[in-house]
Amino acid sequence: MVEGDVGSGKTVVAAAALLATITSGFQGLLMAPTEILAKQHYQSLFSYLQKYGLNIIFLAGSSTGKEKERVYEQLRQGTADLVIGTHALLQDKVEFKNLGLAIIDEQHRFGVKQREILKTFGAPHLLSLTATPIPRTLALTIYGDQDISIIDELPPGRQEIITRVVPEKKRVDAYRWIESQVQKGRQVFIVCPLIDDSDEVQAKAVKAEYERLQADVFPTLKLGLLHGRMRQKDKDAVMEAFSANEINVLVSTTVIEVGIDVPNATIMLVEGADHFGLAQLHQLRGRVGRGEHQSYCFLFPDSNSDESKKRMKAMVEFSDGFKLAEIDLQMRGPGEVYGVRQSGVPDLKMASITDKSMVAKARRVAEQILEADPELVNYPLVRERLGSLDREFGIDY
Secondary structure, three states: OEEOOOOHHHHHHHHHHHHHHHHHHHHHHOOOHHHHHHHHHHHHHHHHHHHHOOOEEEEEEOOHHHHHHHHHHHHHHOOEEEEEEOHHHHOOOOOOOEEEEEEEEOOOOOOOHHHHHHHHHHEEEEEEEEEEOOOOHHHHHHHHHOEEEEEEOOOOOOOOEEEEEEOOHHHHHHHHHHHHHHHOOOOOEEOOOOOOOOOOOOEEEHHHHHHHHHHHHOOOOOEEEEEOOOHHHHHHHHHHHHOOOOOEEEOOOHHOOOOOOOEEEEEEEOOOHHHHOOHHHHHHHHOOOOOOOOOOOEOOOOOOOHHHHHHHHHHHOOHHHHHHHHHHHHOOOOOOOOOOOOOOOOOOOOOOOOOOHHHHHHHHHHHHHHHHOOOOOHHHHHHHHHHHHHHHHHOOO
């Protein structure tokens, strides 16, 4: 796993790893959770790698039937060096001649079983890129089943994003301040938890909020609407307009959580912030702070529960993704290390999974045992337990 905050250079690391893989005679894959992000990766990697004469192809749900068949054939025959795409890469028809490296960007957006499917493509090396590891992944890292490299620097000139929790009584003041920033040429994201109003969840819906903001709050500004149910070409049109500064305020769902790079956008306002986990909040905050201007993240929580206050406090105090993941781990638990739940009560017993020195000692002892007795002949109970895990979850040991 490579962990680094937004803009730290993870894509460049991915490009170097893919180039080394392809020049060694293997194929490469990069999978992203949204088509917007996948297209951004395709454009970036194409510009990085085109001078090496590589055949780089793209696959997404919106690809036409003919385009998909052409991609399937090139991957199967080995004439494609690198494929970049979305969940569409997990379809049954996708086969590789010689896949050597699979890269998953923003891996917290993919389920455990989705990530496991990649192993059916042979035995490729697996590299995960993330700005905020999910608790289960962090637990695996602590246990030693994943290696992690941390990029702890940002490009020169980047300023830390100022994060504030805004009480409801300050909402009008926040709107007026936002409007003043737009008058200076800046742009704004406003994120809502829902697409439509719901009787089950008391939170703002993006469609209704967009209409309210345009009519009553920012009538003189140009607002845009973006959500996951829109057609891909409509989403692309909205994002192109926002990137060109033809839209002042983009009202959206978390579809913009990853893959949006607009340096002129300096304000992220999150409605119902308590409905999001720390990983999502950190990703949303990462949509701003990409240019030379000071950026801000305003959190409007719907709940004043203790858990909500802890999450909001963590967002205000920490900007480091790895630290936020550790806090998330403490609050939510690591999930099943051998299963598919990604947070909750752990299925392995340990006094404190975040006691790194204890975990490290246990890791060293385990390595010593396996080195001296790889078949665990002298440890029949341990072997029996591992065997049951293998039968239940298909774990190799």
